[in-house]
Amino acid sequence: MLEDKIKWNTRYKNNKMPNNPSDILVKFQNLLSGGVALDIACGNGRNTKFLADRGFMCDGIDISDEALKLIVNPNINTHCLDLDICDLKKNMKKLYDVVINFYFLDRKILRTIPDLLKNDGLVFIETFIDDEEYKGNIEARKILEQGELQKVFQGFKVILNEEKWIIRDRGERAKIISFVAQNKL
Ligand SMILES: C[S@@+](CC[C@H](N)C(=O)[O-])C[C@H]1O[C@@H](n2cnc3c(N)ncnc32)[C@H](O)[C@@H]1O
Numbered sequence: 564m565l566e567d568k569i570k571w572n573t574r575y576k577n578n579k580m581p582n583n584p585s586d587i588l589v590k591f592q593n594l595l596s597g598g599v600a601l602d603i604a605c606g607n608g609r610n611t612k613f614l615a616d617r618g619f620m621c622d623g624i625d626i627s628d629e630a631l632k633l634i635v636n637p638n639i640n641t642h643c644l645d646l647d648i649c650d651l652k653k654n655m656k657k658l659y660d661v662v663i664n665f666y667f668l669d670r671k672i673l674r675t676i677p678d679l680l681k682n683d684g685l686v687f688i689e690t691f692i693d694d695e696e697y698k699g700n701i702e703a704r705k706i707l708e709q710g711e712l713q714k715v716f717q718g719f720k721v722i723l724n725e726e727k728w729i730i731r732d733r734g735e736r737a738k739i740i741s742f743v744a745q746n747k748l
Pocket residue numbers: 564567571572603604605606607608609610624625626627630644645646647664665666667
């Protein structure tokens with residue numbers, strides 16, 4: 564959506580986004596031994612670069628061309644695509660050893676991830692999850708439901724499935740889920 568592109572371009576131009584890689588990639592880096600990786604809604608590539616540094620050839624997709632300009636790495640191919648209207652399987656035309664999806668929820672894309680992974684491929688996901696105590700202002704369509712990831716990744720070996728409360732920029736509490744799983748061998 565054009566609206567999303569404008570909003571995110573402004574944030575990346577104003578340097579409002581974190582640069583450090585996600586804690587779960589760092590924690591499970593022993594599982595990351597190279598191959599091909601896909602970062603869905605990669606933003607400035609904070610996580611894509613972490614994978615590229617560990618020997619992966621990466622595809623990074625995002626709607627924000629300002630974010631993608633911040634990724635200059637010979638091991639990362641960037642794709643400026645609107646995931647609301649893109650058929651990932653048709654566009655990417657390959658299977659991945661690792662697919663990561665951090666803080667971007669599109670249920671159509673989420674359900675495609677199992678089909679994008681090689682046998683024994685790994686998925687890393689971290690994003691907001693619903694909780695009855697949560698009274699924040701994230702749009703409901705952008706929050707995972709309880710048990711939703713377990714349904715999508717049924718049959719996968721679950722390596723991490725952890726929920727915790729965080730404090731967002733504006734001081735608001737929100738619950739996130741960190742999820743790591745491996746495709747059936
Ligand atoms: C909260 S940021 C997360 C970025 C990155 N995954 C990270 O963890 O640093 C959300 C990202 O989703 C991207 N995005 C939002 N709507 C999109 C769409 N329709 N298609 C592709 N990317 C989109 C934004 O440009 C932004 O980079």
